[in-house]
Amino acid sequence: MNPVTFEITHIDKNSGARTGILHTPHGDVETPMFMPVGTQATVKFISPEELYDMGAGVVLANTYHLWLRPGEEIVEKAGGIQKFMNYKGPMLTDSGGFQVFSLAKTRKLTEEGVEFRNILNGDKMFLSPEKSIHIQNAIGADIIMSLDECIPFPASRDYAEQSMLRTLRWAERGKQANLHPETQGVFGIVQGGDNEDLRHYCAEKLVEMDFPGYAIGGTSVGEDKETMKRMVGWSQEMLPFNKPRYLMGVGAVNDLLEAVSMNIDMCDCVLPTRIARHGTLMTSEGRINIRKAQYKEDFTPLDPECDCYTCRNYTRAYLNHLCRCDEGFGTRLFSIHNVRFLIKLMEDARQAIKEDRYNEFKEEKLHNMKFDERGF
């Protein structure tokens, strides 16, 4: 029995966008959804209980970081990641594939795997596709990711091809290595850079391996919106309609709205939490930087349309003050807001899909948030 399954609950008659339910050992969650990222077993400044209560659904953690500290065996002894951090809902761990990209200066790639430097003490650390899965087995998330290489943009076609073929071989190795196939589902990751045939080929081969879900990787690494849209489009064309599709690393509002149009079911991103720490807040009228002088005497709620704790209780003037004072409570309030904002955006998107008005919903949001015509 597959631990992670998916059922489609509605297809928008006009846009073709879909809603669904992702079934996991830690509960069911509705899609399309946004998944907050808690790299070090914490979504920075937000408690796991708060995340659950704000409807976070799936929360991410990271293989590389937990491997280095505290070590996956500690998480395992704690009874798994959910018990370790006291999160009740489903979780997903990224494989370390993004660190192949983000820590590129200090790692070496071979067919066998990735030699990383421990960013904490400089030690050499070797991560193979099997090792990544075994670490994730110990961490114990519901959904675990196959080790891939997230390549930069731009990349040569030749490099994208070699890398993608290796990612495919790693996917096969990782899938075979899963020690907990009854409780943890492995997702394969489509790579191939900005190349239609490579994206198609990669997706087809992954589908032959038969994963419970498929991710699209290698996006939001500096490419323009049109390129991202192309890469996502090519990647998902070959994926089975009834399996969940996870677009990795996407979290800008316009990107999410476009992704939903393209039948993406899951997205994750550090963007809402990172920019929150820097004072940038997502609102129904677009992004604002709460530190700006114009909010000093603005005694209105941050976003009157938002139902989050921050918007229900505090004014822009107060948030402006906390930001200028660099107070941790402000950072908390900003993080809570941005995460809830994206979760609610997806809740609203689901409602619109169920009422067959997703196209109108999307256009209205893009217009209100002042995104230009190019959108995605």
Added chain:
RNA sequence: GGAGACGUAGCAAAGUGGCUAAAUGCGGCAGACUGUAAAUCUGCUCCCUAUGGGUUCGGUGGUUCGAAACCACCCGUCUCCA
């Protein structure tokens, strides 16, 4: 009353003859951030008609080719002793 120290841009603080419109930090202004080595990073922050010009380092006067820097006096601040 006596002795000493000091006054530099919004604030703090370097600089003691030319490389100084003046380090650095804070504050202020603007921007970036997309599977987190990020509570981070990048610009700008004396004035202007601006790849140039103008006026600055408590005040005034002086020394010098040249002064924030050296000298004199004045104003002010602080510390210690009475």
